[in-house]
Amino acid sequence: MYLELAHDIGFGPADEARLTAARPLVLPHLAGLVDRFYEVLTANAEQRAVFEGDAQIARQKVHLESWLEGLFGGVYDEAYFERRARIGRAHVRIRLPQRYMVSMMNVLRMGLHDILRRGATAAGFGLDAREATQTSIDKLLDIELAVMLETFKEDYDQRARARERLASLGQLAASIGHELRNPLAVIDSSTHLLARRLGDDPRMTKHLERIREQVARSNHIITDLLELARDRAPVREDVTLGVLAQRGLEGLSSSRCTFEVRVDPAEARVCVDASQVQQVLFNIAHNALQAAAGRVEVDVSSVDDELQLTIDDDGPGLSIEVRANLFEPLFTTRTNGIGLGLWLSKRIVDKHGGTIEATHGPLGGARFVVKIPPLRPR
Amino acid sequence: MRVLIVDDNVELAENVAELLADEGHQVFVASSGPSAIALMMNDPVCMDAALLDVRMDGMDGVELLAELKTRCPKMLFVMMTAFSRDDRLAQARELGAVDILAKPFAPNVLFEALQAA
Numbered sequence: 098m099y100l101e102l103a104h105d106i107g108f109g110p111a112d113e114a115r116l117t118a119a120r121p122l123v124l125p126h127l128a129g130l131v132d133r134f135y136e137v138l139t140a141n142a143e144q145r146a147v148f149e150g151d152a153q154i155a156r157q158k159v160h161l162e163s164w165l166e167g168l169f170g171g172v173y174d175e176a177y178f179e180r181r182a183r184i185g186r187a188h189v190r191i192r193l194p195q196r197y198m199v200s201m202m203n204v205l206r207m208g209l210h211d212i213l214r215r216g217a218t219a220a221g222f223g224l225d226a227r228e229a230t231q232t233s234i235d236k237l238l239d240i241e242l243a244v245m246l247e248t249f250k251e252d253y254d255q256r257a258r259a260r261e262r263l264a265s266l267g268q269l270a271a272s273i274g275h276e277l278r279n280p281l282a283v284i285d286s287s288t289h290l291l292a293r294r295l296g297d298d299p300r301m302t303k304h305l306e307r308i309r310e311q312v313a314r315s316n317h318i319i320t321d322l323l324e325l326a327r328d329r330a331p332v333r334e335d336v337t338l339g340v341l342a343q344r345g346l347e348g349l350s351s352s353r354c355t356f357e358v359r360v361d362p363a364e365a366r367v368c369v370d371a372s373q374v375q376q377v378l379f380n381i382a383h384n385a386l387q388a389a390a391g392r393v394e395v396d397v398s399s400v401d402d403e404l405q406l407t408i409d410d411d412g413p414g415l416s417i418e419v420r421a422n423l424f425e426p427l428f429t430t431r432t433n434g435i436g437l438g439l440w441l442s443k444r445i446v447d448k449h450g451g452t453i454e455a456t457h458g459p460l461g462g463a464r465f466v467v468k469i470p471p472l473r474p475r
Numbered sequence: 476m477r478v479l480i481v482d483d484n485v486e487l488a489e490n491v492a493e494l495l496a497d498e499g500h501q502v503f504v505a506s507s508g509p510s511a512i513a514l515m516m517n518d519p520v521c522m523d524a525a526l527l528d529v530r531m532d533g534m535d536g537v538e539l540l541a542e543l544k545t546r547c548p549k550m551l552f553v554m555m556t557a558f559s560r561d562d563r564l565a566q567a568r569e570l571g572a573v574d575i576l577a578k579p580f581a582p583n584v585l586f587e588a589l590q591a592a
Binding site for chain 2: 275276278279281282283284285286287289290293312316
């Protein structure tokens with residue numbers, strides 16, 4: 098496909114020869130162009146937010162310089178363009194907005210033109226040769242841009258297909274979910290009856306407690322599956338922070354983690370869809386417990402009637418790629434996760450007109466902050 | 476308190492009955508709407524409260540509520556459901572259901588619902 102595009106654009110052996118000839122002139126200036134590129138890129142807050150810090154930018158600079166060097170490599174076959182498409186997919190994975198791809202490609206184009214303009218005479222290029230080489234660079238960068246944009250389209254199509262699959266899966270999951278709640282109710286009530294009959298044997302108590310926790314967890318998974326099928330608007334009601342926290346975190350604990358919950362103040366009232374917000378709280382806190390090394394802190398508060406949930410863990414944190422895909426359906430880093438919790442949580446928060454953010458937290462791991470504003474009269 | 480429990484999931488109805496009996500309530504169990512009505516016909520005194528499953532084959536919990544309400548207007552009704560959002564729940568509330576328990580529910584939630592009833 099890319100070779101066909103090269104043909105349509107008129108990129109041929111003469112262009113390949115010109116780019117190869119320009120290689121000794123361009124190569125010494127690529128590091129400077131890369132620095133200029135990142136200067137422009139990180140001047141924009143949204144683009145800068147894609148990167149985790151200076152160390153990551155330094156790594157990306159090395160990749161970009163190698164990518165630029167590839168432009169003057171002299172071989173532009175299907176394998177070359179496939180390698181370039183893989184780099185495009187890496188940009189998709191970190192969710193770099195597509196429009197920046199276009200503007201930043203232009204920064205490279207102008208930079209390469211500038212290098213040629215300044216160095217051509219000394220390198221023995223006449224005006225005609227310089228202009229012809231600039232045109233060859235333009236043609237190749239047009240193809241490179243098309244390759245990059247194609248990877249965004251691939252990603253868009255893939256996600257559209259995933260959403261369609263989810264919609265039909267949701268219908269099936271919902272009916273199974275309802276059916277499972279009845280046996281879960283029997284198991285749960287039987288554990289309570291057994292607990293009354295068995296007395297105080299600590300081992301029995303521990304195992305009954307485990308069964309109850311797993312029932313609660315299963316029930317939350319069912320709730321997620323039902324939400325997947327339903328996609329309903331929130332039904333707001335007055336509820337206290339204490340009730341939200343207690344019901345949202347019910348069944349969550351970990352033998353290897355300190356689980357600290359602060360609710361401030363417990364009697365403060367917020368107007369939200371309680372069952373949906375409890376689902377959000379459960380999903381994020383459950384993930385935190387799974388990721389944590391030994392500590393999870395949950396803070397539930399209300400500021401000017403805005404509900405705020407902050408969940409911190411001391412786990413490994415979120416890589417740039419994970420952070421970029423956290424809220425995608427079926428995205429999970431756990432072998433036993435189904436990748437619906439955070440996606441559904443974001444959908445719920447969005448429908449409340451709120452925000453959900455994942456950042457680096459004070460405990461060394463991830464921090465999730467959910468903010469849900471009160472309903473304002475129109 | 477004399478409590479009627481109606482659920483076509485017999486094991487759940489029996490467990491709920493046992494939990495309530497432990498609390499000192501007098502419990503009666505039926506596995507369908509018609510059998511609940513038959514049980515009530517044979518009982519000259521209206522019960523204090525009924526726990527009704529919403530989704531049952533044949534006569535569902537809301538239809539049963541309407542039927543029982545005409546016979547025993549002072550009886551208090553609590554619904555049980557596996558569906559967190561169910562069109563029938565709004566109708567149950569309109570007909571006078573005082574609470575709705577989402578399955579699976581903890582015993583204290585059950586006891587509180589009956590206390591409120």
